[in-house]
Amino acid sequence: MGKPVVDYSLYLVTDSTPAILGNRDLVSVVEAAVQGGVTVVQYRDKTSDTRVLVDTARALHAITSRHGVPLLINDRVDVALAVGCEGVHIGQDDMDLPTARKLLGEDKIIGVSASTLEEAQTACDQGADYLGIGAVFSTATKTNTKNVLGVSGLRALLSALATSHPAIKTVCIGGLNATNLQRVLYQSATDGKPADGVALVSAIVAAEDPEAEARRLLALVRSPPAFVGRAELDGAGAGAARDVESVLARVVQNFAANVALAVGASPIMANYGEEAADLSKLGGALVVNMGTVTPEALENYAKALRAYNLAGGPIVFDPVGAGATSVRRNAARSIMAAGYLDRGVDSSHTLSLAERASLVSALARRERNVIVCTGKIDVVSDGRRTLAVSNGHEMLGRVTGTGCVLGTTISAFAAAAAAAAAGASASGAGGSAGPDRLVAAVAALVVFGVAGERAAEREDVQGPGSYVPALIDELYKIRRETVKGDMVWLEKAKVEML
Incomplete structure (x- = not known):
């Protein structure tokens, strides 16, 4: 038989x-x-x-x-x-x-x-x-x-x-x-x-x-998970990465048409996980900023992650101080185990660029996420493509909260990319391709970095206290310029394939 x-x-x-x-x-x-x-x-x-x-x-x-x-x-x-x-x-x-x-x-x-x-x-x-x-x-x-x-x-x-x-x-x-x-x-x-x-x-x-x-x-x-972008399939983005500036221009224009505030986000600060099921249906993104690491906070994080994974919404995890204590290391592991995270944001200043690129690429392959490692030169990878973004200014490191703001910026770009891809698919213009989340992350890093450079160059900036509002102003101005079709700011983009 x-x-x-x-x-x-x-x-x-x-x-x-x-x-x-x-x-x-x-x-x-x-x-x-x-x-x-x-x-x-x-x-x-x-x-x-x-x-x-x-x-x-x-x-x-x-x-x-x-x-x-x-x-x-x-x-x-x-x-x-x-x-x-x-x-x-x-x-x-x-x-x-x-x-x-x-x-x-x-x-x-x-x-x-x-x-x-x-x-x-x-x-x-x-x-x-x-x-x-x-x-x-x-x-x-x-x-x-x-x-x-x-x-x-x-x-x-x-x-x-x-x-x-x-x-x-x-x-x-x-x-x-x-x-x-x-x-x-x-x-x-x-x-x-x-x-x-x-x-x-x-x-x-x-x-x-x-x-x-x-x-x-x-x-x-x-069926494939809702959070997997079809544009990230094998061979879909190698050519685009080599010509990243033209890709950025196209992607940023799509984002700019959908944004409302300085970087295109309408933020809701929520600490209660039960809200996530409703919020995840609004078409936005989730930012998990690992501030409080109490058991109650971790449970709220897990509820939010599950809701956004099920809805297919982008998630950004900012492992604030993950290496500082054993409690935070365990909390980071718990959050990573609780949900699929589109990208992590953290910084490293002790490794060489080649070492950081190798680490980020390996981690992205292992976790099947887009990983961002910030520093003087930011490194971002989806496991197949690894890019370096050299935009930014040292003043960004002299004020608190810029890492959190970057996470928010990336989430806004990821959400707008997902919405644009969904709209194109529904209209038949884009087939079944989903958002290229690596390009979305790179675009966010460039916008944030260029805004940081422009803010530092302003005559009204005398130090960290005046730098923060100038940074917000420049993020807003870049959005306005892009909406009008003025892409001169993009000439400052410093992106290379590693």
Whole structure:
């Protein structure tokens, strides 16, 4: 008969506990989920008697068989044999894989849970058909997880497997839901093999309408995240980067038509995460300025990140003082783990330009973000293209808040770029291309830097106190000049490809 070919895209792990299932019938919930598009079902029940397990598994197998979906039994090889289903999933504390294979035969699917590279390599060497990798995040449905990987840990494990066992199938599990699964799949694929699917428990089992939720989740798994700009795909921007001044002129003109204040932003200062769901629908961008790092603040940051990721809005993370204390370092890691960030803004004065370029490029590839590192020469990269912007003035470093203002400027340009791309796509003028966020960041750096230079040259500027209002004035004047088609200021742009 042969082993079935499996689509691991949307992998459902059942939960029969009242806290998740409630008073509903598990078989009915699974049937609805399969009709909605679940591609694999794992029956997991650690408490029921064997007779109940067999009866339930038979009922589930009758449903999954009708839809061509494999049914796997968690841990219990005996139940899988009794039912004649497609295979089992075993954990590190369950029956060992070689024994399970002897009992089940070569035609059955055997998946193994792995939370470390050693566990994953061993399972692959022993002939596992797929790996369940996690927990990605902590979860209430399984409290005995040995290791919470986070996106960075998942990415490192997948990258290693891409070299040692490129054919192994993988699903990631643990704390995944509609608000984060696209980000996890996108960011964990950096420089390695992407996960073949996501394994979900409460996101489907506890859903009010399991069929509709499964359909929605499968669409999310199979579609690119809303926050990924199509113009950033391979080969889309190399030529534009070489002729960056003409690109800047075109992009800035688009921005200028949509801006209202000095740099084109209409700011709302909000510290309450519950507002983010509504704010994210307004078409703007989110700036996470890591000021307060209390647990309450971090929770508010996380809520805002989830809302803007789901809406596809640009996010700028300014890791203020991230290296100063262990509390801030941990807070920065927490924020990075909580959401996809379009770009980070931070400064470094101790590394050479080449070292900074290498660091920023590597970080951008790893995180699949646009990364900005400010300094005397700003460096910005999306992992494929790295540019240096030499505009600016030393006075910018003599007043407080310019880094925060730069983050706001970048967010305004990113939001305007996204809006312009969406408008072009809707009208048919721009096809399906999304915003080139690297160019948006570079354009913002140039505008900010040129405004800083012009402010310092003014006769009315005598020091830091008079410099700040002059900077705001020059940002406003550049916008006004651009709206009128006067692009002379752009001749001052100092941008080079690294």
